[in-house]
Amino acid sequence: MVDKLNRREFLSATAVAGAAMLIDACKSDSSDQKAVVKKSSLNNINVALIGYGEEGKVLLEAFLNIEGVKLVALCDIWEYHRGEGERYLKKLGNEVRSYENYEDLLAKEKDLQAVLIATPDFWHAPMTNTCLKAGLHVYCEKMMSNTIDGARSMVKTMRDTGKLLQIGHQRRSNPRYLFTLNRLLHEAQFCGKLTAIQGQWNRAVKEDFGWPKKYEISQTMLAKYGYKDMHQFRNWRWFKGLGGGPLSDLGAHQIDIFNWWMGKTPKSVMASGGLDYYKNHDWYDNAMVIYEYPVEQAVARAFYQVQTTTSAGGGYYEQFMGDDGTIRMSEDPAICAIYREARATAVSWDDLTQKGYVKAKPLAADTAKVDVRETAALAEYEIPVFFNKPPHQPHLENFFNAIRGTAKLNCPADEAFTSEYVIHKANEAVAAEKKISISDEEVRA
Amino acid sequence: MAEIHPFNHRAMATHFEVRIADQEKTYAAQAAQASFDLLDKSESQLSRFRPNSDVSQLARLAPGERLRVGEPAFACLQIAKQMEAATRRAFCPTPAALQSQPTLPEWELFPAELSVLCVSGRLEFDLGAIGKGFALDRMAELLREWECPAFLLVSGGSSILTGDPPPEAQGWSCGLGDDDSPHRIYLSNASLSGSGLAVKGAHILDPRTGEPALRQARAWILADTAAESDALSTACMVLEEEELTEVLAQNNSWLAFLDTEEGPRAIGNRAVPVRA
Numbered sequence: 042m043v044d045k046l047n048r049r050e051f052l053s054a055t056a057v058a059g060a061a062m063l064i065d066a067c068k069s070d071s072s073d074q075k076a077v078v079k080k081s082s083l084n085n086i087n088v089a090l091i092g093y094g095e096e097g098k099v100l101l102e103a104f105l106n107i108e109g110v111k112l113v114a115l116c117d118i119w120e121y122h123r124g125e126g127e128r129y130l131k132k133l134g135n136e137v138r139s140y141e142n143y144e145d146l147l148a149k150e151k152d153l154q155a156v157l158i159a160t161p162d163f164w165h166a167p168m169t170n171t172c173l174k175a176g177l178h179v180y181c182e183k184m185m186s187n188t189i190d191g192a193r194s195m196v197k198t199m200r201d202t203g204k205l206l207q208i209g210h211q212r213r214s215n216p217r218y219l220f221t222l223n224r225l226l227h228e229a230q231f232c233g234k235l236t237a238i239q240g241q242w243n244r245a246v247k248e249d250f251g252w253p254k255k256y257e258i259s260q261t262m263l264a265k266y267g268y269k270d271m272h273q274f275r276n277w278r279w280f281k282g283l284g285g286g287p288l289s290d291l292g293a294h295q296i297d298i299f300n301w302w303m304g305k306t307p308k309s310v311m312a313s314g315g316l317d318y319y320k321n322h323d324w325y326d327n328a329m330v331i332y333e334y335p336v337e338q339a340v341a342r343a344f345y346q347v348q349t350t351t352s353a354g355g356g357y358y359e360q361f362m363g364d365d366g367t368i369r370m371s372e373d374p375a376i377c378a379i380y381r382e383a384r385a386t387a388v389s390w391d392d393l394t395q396k397g398y399v400k401a402k403p404l405a406a407d408t409a410k411v412d413v414r415e416t417a418a419l420a421e422y423e424i425p426v427f428f429n430k431p432p433h434q435p436h437l438e439n440f441f442n443a444i445r446g447t448a449k450l451n452c453p454a455d456e457a458f459t460s461e462y463v464i465h466k467a468n469e470a471v472a473a474e475k476k477i478s479i480s481d482e483e484v485r486a
Numbered sequence: 487m488a489e490i491h492p493f494n495h496r497a498m499a500t501h502f503e504v505r506i507a508d509q510e511k512t513y514a515a516q517a518a519q520a521s522f523d524l525l526d527k528s529e530s531q532l533s534r535f536r537p538n539s540d541v542s543q544l545a546r547l548a549p550g551e552r553l554r555v556g557e558p559a560f561a562c563l564q565i566a567k568q569m570e571a572a573t574r575r576a577f578c579p580t581p582a583a584l585q586s587q588p589t590l591p592e593w594e595l596f597p598a599e600l601s602v603l604c605v606s607g608r609l610e611f612d613l614g615a616i617g618k619g620f621a622l623d624r625m626a627e628l629l630r631e632w633e634c635p636a637f638l639l640v641s642g643g644s645s646i647l648t649g650d651p652p653p654e655a656q657g658w659s660c661g662l663g664d665d666d667s668p669h670r671i672y673l674s675n676a677s678l679s680g681s682g683l684a685v686k687g688a689h690i691l692d693p694r695t696g697e698p699a700l701r702q703a704r705a706w707i708l709a710d711t712a713a714e715s716d717a718l719s720t721a722c723m724v725l726e727e728e729e730l731t732e733v734l735a736q737n738n739s740w741l742a743f744l745d746t747e748e749g750p751r752a753i754g755n756r757a758v759p760v761r762a
Contacts, residue, residue, distance in 0.1 A: 102556050105554065105600075106554050129557060132557070133598075133599070133600065134598060247519060248515050248516055248518075248519035249516070250516070250519075250520070251513065251515075251516025251517065251519065251520060252516075253517075253631055253632040253633065254513070254632075254633060255633060372538075373536075373537070373538065374537040374538065375536075375537055427537070427546065429543045429546050429547075429553065430543075431538070432538060
């Protein structure tokens, strides 16, 4: 079912011409994406959440807003997280059965249709493959896996079982991203000829995650689940064999947007990075990457940087730059921006405003008054799409709608694999200290 | 006296501090970091300056619409509603609404599904007068879970929340007023918040009139939780003394100190803590 739109979701859009078209362009499951499948009887989808750490909590919050789905089971190896989840859900009148081990969960839960997986990366492939083979549809957080082979196996299992596998690149269902891609970048050709891309996610130094002493997991159990010790369990993102470091943890979202918006994958990657600050991690704590995207007998270069030692540089975003204009996108609407070059005269701001593709930032409320002072700044424009939901909700809705047969997945595993591959290649380029070519064939699962 | 480990963090447009006593330093640092992570999460849910926050989403509701929010935002709004009633709207979570709307917006809470209904007007929540205190309460819960019961939490210098005292101390020495105030009390497992005109001028609006509130030059509230003390100290700026006395009489854990030339004067049924 197409998501019911909140009256104020498209407040700006409805004030302009072509509002119906705009609203369609914003939907996570727009009409041209819908599969022609008869509506199934899956009005109530029973779901299990595997992994109730930081990301699991984010997914649960978004999940709880969605109608027609019910969380029936929760799994986490850590009693501390499990207890937290149970208590929270009980408070909401949503009691769940909880499990330490996902295989026990699968053995006992006989009325499940789907699972959400938000565990450390190295568990994604074995869990996803097992769940798909058990006949369940899977929403798995990114990265797909800590290895290319792991990710490839997930695509294969998805194809073999015919079950759905959505990867958690949630921006692919974000109405603002969809609108800007479809209307501004493609239809209005706002950027003109794309010549460069830039993205980043910089974070300040912070203490590694600790744990309350009384909830320390026994060494035997840690070893059973693949961790050397409690510090590694809590900080798996920075350890080889468990996660993929900051390029995979933070960069994955944005590098996926590079591929999605360019509609292609890069032909090469070069990168530099290192473990220069933290002494007790395996993975690089900083990296600068350049991808080369082939465009009309030329190259558009995409620069991406991730820093875990400074928050400088204006937050996290992806910026698409062309000879006519630039679009800066972010999950944080406050960071989004659009700029036009002086040479871009073919389509005027007024035309774009009329079509509802951009909105002028509000000027003085009282038009009967005017103030005279130094020369005023140029009128500013913004992307006219807001949605009143947590950022992960549209992507989860898309997943459940796909299960019901009323939508196609916005980020199926085979599509996500292409991003997965080039992210792993960036890590490889840092290690090799050289430019690595990427062929069109190898990037497909 | 055992060593006290101090940690700092910026959030909610102010400065937060966690001091932990009677713990090994690395463990204290990790516990403090976990509490700051929780604080950052609270800010992302409660801030009206974050377009994706629960509070910003509520501001976009039309009358008749309902939105499910996260548990922390809901819990904070629940306390805000209780404090609004207890203070006869001298504390109000939509304090600036009268500047842009003819009447204060109305809203209802539905605990079973953690949802908020916009009954009328625009829900322009500004939780600045309760959110920091609420965050301190949640941070304190976390520190106790981490078995760090001897702590002092500070938010912007205007609210503190104390846990157990440091070993061999009677309590955390807390001053009423400027740095090194001579008017000091020992606190443990209690919260103290101050409001006044000295630092930011007449920044507190009387939600009932929309005008700046000018009842007290400075006031402090002692309470069991920081959300209560934070909200009540703001209400002190709005209430006349007689009304304030009636408000405080509802709850024996509340105590106000009003600034006078002779020093802070206590009002309320709670016993005045030992002077430090």
